[in-house]
Amino acid sequence: MDDFFLGCSLFLGGLIMLSLYRGIFGPTVLDRMIGVNAIGTKTTVLLIFIGLLYHRLDMFVDIALAYALLNFIAVLAAARYFQKRKGLYERLY
Amino acid sequence: MVIDLIVAFCLVVGLIFFAGGTLGLLRFPDFYSRLHPAGKLDTMGSFLVLLGLAIHQLFPLTLGTVLTGLKLMLIVVFVFLASPTATHAIVDAGFRAGLEPWRKGDPRR
Amino acid sequence: MKKDAAQQPKLDLSPPHQEGKRSGSVYGATFILMMGVWVLLSGKFDPFHLALGVLSSALVSYFSADLLFSEPLTGKTIRTAFGFLRYLPWLLYQILLSALHVLYLSFHPRMMELIDPQVLRFRSRLKSDLAQVTFANSITLTPGTITIYVNFHRDFSVHAIDRFSGEDLPGEMERRIARAFGEE
Known part of the structure; x- marks a missing residue:
């Protein structure tokens, strides 16, 4: 079963590399933000896989929980940073 | 043995959801439509993968493994609460920045 | 258009709760929730850690009970x-x-x-x-x-x-x- 988990985590690592494309070359800043958010979600799962492979799951679960919290707060803070104007709302309402 | 099969099924389906989310993130034409696969399919994928791992580590059944399984489910609950909020924050930022949603026939952005 | 304007709710500017109106049920519910999260995250059941948990849950529910439930539980x-x-x-x-x-x-x-x-x-x-x-x-x-x-x-x-x-x-x-x- 450990080999299977290793394969799964390598696959997830590959997906993270693919998401990094959107993080680097995204045409707008918000595209980069989506890419970084997607990487964070995948990293939370990857941390659990690492814990299973090292047989220290009880420790890595806490790290993953803290990582999920930090990822959420980071996205919220970065999104609030751009909320300065009314933008398209002026036309809608 | 049956448990291993269930776990493998959960992991494989979850990883398919992750792969679909990443592909959609790369292929969809604009920022608003990229949010659909990136924000939601990843939520579904992490739900299935974490459920599979929680079932796998539950054996042998002791207090420690039950607590770890509950913590894994806590991560799932948190992701289900946080993901729509983060998605909405990004959409709101895009709307305020004045980005037009992509319509059929426009060039890719 | 005019019909829509008639249906719109009246603007209510009063705050959702007043100071000193918070009931005991709000504190109790917040305390139980906080204590559950504490036990889940710590995973230790000796008296020392449980006492620490009771103390910090009580402090948190005293200071910020009205964040979670804004009106008394019924x-x-x-x-x-x-x-x-x-x-x-x-x-x-x-x-x-x-x-x-x-x-x-x-x-x-x-x-x-x-x-x-x-x-x-x-x-x-x-x-x-x-x-x-x-x-x-x-x-x-x-x-x-x-x-x-x-x-x-x-x-x-x-x-x-x-x-x-x-x-x-x-x-x-x-x-x-x-x-x-x-x-x-």
Whole structure:
């Protein structure tokens, strides 16, 4: 079963590399933000896989929980940073 | 043995959801439509993968493994609460920045 | 247009709660929730760690009880909680169905011809804030639709990825939420 988990985590690592494309070359800043958010979600799962492979799951679960919290707060803070104007709302309402 | 099969099924389906989310993130034409696969399919994928791992580590059944399984489910609950909020924050930022949603026939952005 | 203006709710500027009106049930519920999270995260059951947990949960519930429950708990709150629990399985089933639809879209070779993004607008009939928040978050949680904005007059703006994802809004989801929150 450990080999299977290793394969799964390598696959997830590959997906993270693919998401990094959107993080680097995204045409707008918000595209980069989506890419970084997607990487964070995948990293939370990857941390659990690492814990299973090292047989220290009880420790890595806490790290993953803290990582999920930090990822959420980071996205919220970065999104609030751009909320300065009314933008398209002026036309809608 | 049956448990291993269930776990493998959960992991494989979850990883398919992750792969679909990443592909959609790369292929969809604009920022608003990229949010659909990136924000939601990843939520579904992490739900299935974490459920599979929680079932796998539950054996042998002791207090420690039950607590770890509950913590894994806590991560799932948190992701289900946080993901729509983060998605909405990004959409709101895009709307305020004045980005037009992509319509059929426009060039890719 | 004039008919709509008559239906709009009156502006209520009073704060949602007054100081000194918080009841014991709010403190109790917050304390029990905090203590549950403490036990789950620490995983130790000796008297020292449990005492630390009781102390910190009591402090947190004393300072910020009104953040979690803004009004005293009554029988209606408990009925709403059970209604919400009955709503959850249906929501999970809907999320699974539309996740499969978005998965099909994102793997499809001719995806660019299938998708047709559009912004839908409709007016909801849900009254309480909590019901509207649940509705907006359920829409966002269902793949294929994202709530962009909800204004004071309960107008929802929803971004849908194609015609299929957005066609049954508000529809059944709003009806089920109204039943769960007792607004039928």
